[in-house]
Amino acid sequence: MARIAFEALGHRYAGATLPALKPMDMVWEHAGAYALLGPSGCGKTTLLNIVSGLLRPSEGRVLFDGADVTALPTERRNVAQVFQFPVVYDTMTVRENLAFPLRNRGVPAAAARTRVERVAALLGLTARLDRRARNLGADEKQKISLGRGLVRDDVAAILFDEPLTVIDPHLKWELRSRLKELHRQVPTTMIYVTHDQTEALTFADRVVVMLDGEVVQIGTPEALFEHPAHRFVGHFIGSPGMNFLPCAISGREAVLPGGQRVALPRAYGPLAGTVELGIRPEFATMVAEGGLAARLRRVEDLGRRRIARLELDGVPVAATLPEGMPVPAEPRLAFDPARLHVYADGRLARGEAARDAREAGP
C-alpha cells in the first residue's frame, strides 16, 4: 500500500531518437484504482515497468510513500505485476504456482495456504488447485498469473499489464468485476494498463490517458467524458467520439467556416494555433426549429439511441436524434451551451468567464 509519485520522470530507450516517456510529474494516491489508457506504443507499459522496477528510467525519480525507489530492483520494491500473456511455472501444480511468490518471501506455510485458498476461490480455481499448471488452457493459465499477483496482501501496488487480452469475452467481464470487488475489500493501489476504454472506465476510479509518451489527462471517467483536456481524449473516450469543428472565436461567439455563429458559455481571449469547437454527440441534438442548418447523411440506430451523421459547413458531425422524432427533411442542430469546449492546437482552452468565476468565488 503506497502513494506513488513521479518527479520529472522520463525515459528514452537506448538508441531511440524519440523519448518513450516525456518528462512528467504525477502522483497516484494510496489505494486508488488507476487505469493507464492509450493506443499501442503510447508508453503505458514503459511507465508500468518503471513502477515495478523492471525498467530503470533514464531521468527523474520514482517515490513510494516519499522514499526514492528509482534504483531499487523489482524484488525489493514489493510490487506485484501481472503480464499480458500467461506465465505459469510448468512443473508445479496450480497451488504451488500460487504459493510461489509467498514461498520465495519466506511466508509460513499455514498462512500461505489460507492466502492461496482465498485467491483460488476468488478466481474460481479451487477445483483445479492440485492439477499440474502445464495442462491447463490459456484462460486458466492467465487466472493463475492473476492469482500470483493477488496472493500477497502486503504489496505496495498491484500492476496489471493488459491482463485480460487472452481471456474469453464473457470471462473477461466476470474477472474484471472480481478485481473491482477485491479492490473494495482490500484497499491496495492498483494500476491497470489497457487500450480498451470500456475496461479502463469500468475498472478505475481515475483514468490516466496517454498519447505519444505523454500523459494528456488524469481524471475520473466523468471528468474525461465531460471535460476532455485534449482533443485525443475527446476522440478516444466515448462512442462515437467527440465532434471537433474548426472555428474562429470572437468574444463569446464561435464562427464556423460557413459563417454560422454559436454562442459560447464564456468568453475566450486570443487563442494561438488551430482553434476548434468540441461537442459530444450526446449534447448535440437534432431539433425541429432554430439551431444550425446542416445536411443529413445517414441515421444509425444503436437500439437504445439513434445517432445522426450530419455535415455542418462541410465538417462531419455526429448528433443525437431524440426518441420519437421523425427524421427531418431540413435538419437543424442545437448544441447544449454548457457542454461546449474550445480547443487550441488540440488542448482545452480555459475561458475567461471560468477564471472570473473562480476569482469572484468565496
Add this chain to the structure above:
Amino acid sequence: MSKPRNERAWLLVLPVVVLVAFSALIPVMTVVNYSLQDTFGNNEFFWNGVGWFRELLDPSTDLGGRFLDALWRTLLFSALCLLIEIPLGIGVALTLPRRGWGVAASLVVLALPLLIPWNVVGTIWQVFGRRDIGLLGAALNGMGLSYNYAQNPLDAWFTVVLMDVWHWTSLVVLLCYAGLRAIPDAYYQAARVDGANGWAVFRAIQLPKLQRVLTIAILLRFMDSFMIYTEPFVVTGGGPGNATTFLSIDLVKIALGQFDLGKAAAMSIVYNLIILTVCWVFFATTTRDQNDAVTDAGGKGP
C-alpha cells in the same frame, strides 16, 4: 467413380528401395547371416545356429565373460560422461552472455572441439597426456603426482573421460544455450516480481524449459559415448591390459584381429539391440509427460 490405376507407379518407389537395400537391409542381413555361422578362414562357413548368442550371454564362457566385461566398462564410461557433461553443459550455458559481441566469440570457441576429426582428438590427447613431452602428463608428474595413462588403469580412465568431456560438453552447451534463448523475457520478469532467487528461477523456469533439449542432448551423448571407438583406441588402444577396452574396441579386435566373423556378428547385433532398447526406454519415459500435455490440449478442441 473408379480411380485410374497404373501399376508402373511402383517404379517411382524403386530408387528408395534400392537405396535402403544397399545402405541398411543388405549389410544388416549379411551380419545376421554371419552371426549364425562359424568360419575358419578360406571363405568356408559352417552352420552354428544360435550358438554364438548363447555363448555371448553366458558369462562362464570365454566370449561371454569378455563381452560382459566390455559391456560394464562401456556402460560405466557412458554414465561418467553423462554425469559430467550434462550438468557441466547446463552450467556453462547459464553463464554464457545473452547479448553483445561475447555471444559470437563464446559460440565459436565452444564449437572448436566439435570441428576436430575424432582421430585427431585422440592424437591430441595421446600427446597431451605423455609424461615426457605432454603438457598435461609432464605437468602432473612435475607436481609430484604419478600419472601414466599407459600403465595405470585409473590414469587411463581419467584421460579417456576427460578427453570426452573436452570433446563433447560443447554440444550440450550449444543445445542448452539454444533452449535458454527460447525462453520469453516475460518469464524472467514474472520471476523477479515473484521474488525468486537464482536457484528458484533455475528450478521453476530454466530447467523445465530445457527438458526437451536435454532429452535430445542425453540421447545423443549416450549413443555417441556408448559407441565410442576412435578416440580411446588412439590414446590407449584399449589398455593398459583390457582396462579401456570398450565394446566397440573389443568388437573390432574379434572381427579384424581374430577374424572371428561369426562371434563379431552376433556381438554387433546384441550391441545394437542394447543401444536401441536403452534409447527407446529413455525416450518413452521422458516424453510421456509431454505427450500427455499434447493429448490434453488436443482433447479441448471443439
